[in-house]
Amino acid sequence: xxxxxxxxxxxxxxxxxxxxWLDFQCSGKTxxxxxxxxSIYGGGxxxxxFTNRDEKSGExxxxxxxxxxxxxxxxxxxxxxxxxxxxxFRGSAIDPKVLxxxxxxxxxxxxxxxxxxxxxxxxxxxQMNDSSVGDSIASVNEMGAMFAxxxxxxxxxxxxxxxxxxxxxxxxxxxxxxxxxxxxxxxxPEIQLP
Numbered sequence: 001x002x003x004x005x006x007x008x009x010x011x012x013x014x015x016x017x018x019x020x021w022l023d024f025q026c027s028g029k030t031x032x033x034x035x036x037x038x039s040i041y042g043g044g045x046x047x048x049x050f051t052n053r054d055e056k057s058g059e060x061x062x063x064x065x066x067x068x069x070x071x072x073x074x075x076x077x078x079x080x081x082x083x084x085x086x087x088x089f090r091g092s093a094i095d096p097k098v099l100x101x102x103x104x105x106x107x108x109x110x111x112x113x114x115x116x117x118x119x120x121x122x123x124x125x126x127q128m129n130d131s132s133v134g135d136s137i138a139s140v141n142e143m144g145a146m147f148a149x150x151x152x153x154x155x156x157x158x159x160x161x162x163x164x165x166x167x168x169x170x171x172x173x174x175x176x177x178x179x180x181x182x183x184x185x186x187x188x189p190e191i192q193l194p
Contacts, residue, residue, distance in 0.1 A: 002173055003089045006099045009169040010082040013106070017075055020045070021160040022120055026152050034120050036163065039068040040075060042119060066119030070109040077106040078167070100174035107167040110160070121154045 017036035024032040024044075034044040081102040088096050 002096065002177065003085065005173055006096065006170050007082075007085040007089050009103065009166050010078055010085050010099070013078045013103075013163055013166040014082050016159055016163040016166060017078070019159045020157050021163070022118055023155045023157060024120060024124060024153075025155055032120070033157075034118070036071055036075065036160070039118055039120065040072040042066050042068075044120065066123065068113055068118055070113035070116075071118075074106040074109040074113075077102045077109070081106070081170075097174070100170045103167045103170040107164055107171070110164060110167070114156070114160075118154070124152075124154060 019035055020033040021036050021039065022034040023030045024034075030047055032044045032046050038044050081099055084094055084102070085099055088094055088099075
């Protein structure tokens with residue numbers, strides 16, 4: 001039972017690396033979305049509605065926002081966990097206690113990346129704080145007001161939270177499975193009366 005749950009958890013977690021985790025939105029419309037795998041190498045999916053504008057203006061896109069190293073670590077740990085859970089499911093003698101450890105470290109790596117921010121978030125903040133617009137305080141305030149009106153920002157999609165939930169399953173089953181077992185009650189000998 002536990003082997004099936006671990007296998008399902010790691011398989012689900014690996015699949016969820018390929019769905020969008022982040023959206024860069026402007027006025028509620030997604031301009032760029034980024035999956036877990038894309039955040040590792042700094043890629044992203046640009047909405048076709050916005051790519052046509054860049055092609056018409058002749059601008060070439062800069063290099064990506066950067067690599068999310070902790071997400072890369074989590075991806076490797078989930079892949080290793082999936083391989084180990086498949087081997088355990090097929091009857092290998094590998095100790096299954098390693099799986100909750102892998103899922104915990106992967107979960108912490110994703111949480112740490114969310115705390116420090118994804119490279120997409122950081123590159124947007126850098127562009128918003130870019131001094132090429134002007135050094136005066138008035139222009140910075142005007143830019144801030146413009147971004148607030150346009151409602152520009154990075155939004156976490158629900159899939160990143162599902163990823164974290166899938167990684168929490170092996171940990172939860174290990175935690176609840178560690179309860180001390182009661183010793184087996186031996187049959188008491190029957191007392192015979194004379």
